[in-house]
Amino acid sequence: MELLKGNVIRDKIIDEIKKKVESLEAKPSLVVMQIGDDSASSVYIEQKRKMALKIGYRFEHLKYDETIREEEILLKIEELNSDEEVHAILIQMPINKKYDSIKIQNAVLPSKDVDGLSFYNIGALASGESYAIPCTALGVVEILKYYNVNISGSNVVIVGRSNLVGRPLSVLLTNLDATVTLCHSRTRNLGEITRKADILIVAIGRNRFIKSDMVGNGTVVIDVGINRVDEKLYGDVDFENVKDKCLAITPVPGGVGPMTIAMLAKNVYNLYLQARK
DSSP states (O other): EEEEEEEHHHHHHHHHHHHHHTTOSSSSSEEEEEEEEHHHHHHHHHHHHHHHHHHHHEEEEEEOTTTTTTHHHHHHHHHHHTTTOOOOEEEESSSOOSSOOHHHHHHHGGGBBBOOOOHHHHHHGTTOOOOOOOHHHHHHHHHHHHHHHHHOOOOEEOOOTTTHHHHHHHHHHHTTTOEEEOTTOOOOHHHHHTOOOEEEEOOOOOTTTOOOOGGGGTTTEOOOOOOOETTEEOOOOOOOGGGEEEEEEOOOOTTTHHHHHHHHHHHHHHHHHHHHH
């Protein structure tokens, strides 16, 4: 059983981008907008800040109380869209349900939508014409490529159909000639489907949901889940009971998580290059 460690790849990617950025006169910039005071969001933003500063990006964190009106948020996004020195804009999710999160995300220009979550970028993903690809989905593909996991012709089962991971990942892997089955909470006989997977990717948000009897021998398992229980982090896969059946598996933490930050770094740099063109 091989451990697929994302932090190794992350460090390599960030070092490569840092070297490229050092030779630039004008530095790429990332603006993160946070509405409210979600503690987990604050932790994630700090990770993004550290990444940006390590590479040499210009980083700005705009934090607003939940008393702000939606119209003010949209006006600020419009201002950032018009600022040629801003290359990437990220709306930190989640935000309070009193705001129209879809409207806010789609207010960001597709060419500055670093998360790749606008309708334009999601729609353009199938043809390979999107400005940016959702970071976690892209990170999963990078892990598979880095560890030379064969994608073409493989039977890939994805558990979870979110716009952040499952849906874009199904498109990315289909474009790489995998045969993809996209499952979700209402899929019948889920275990029968997951056992047939060559590559099993789990992003359903349920602590240790995938048990040993749901995984076939010799499977490559990618665990996207992060669940905090009694101050410990667990994935969506029951790692200890599943690992011995796997050809390879990602750990939690240290697997897919670091790749999300690495792909954000990559997306910022790519948006910068596209803007310069």
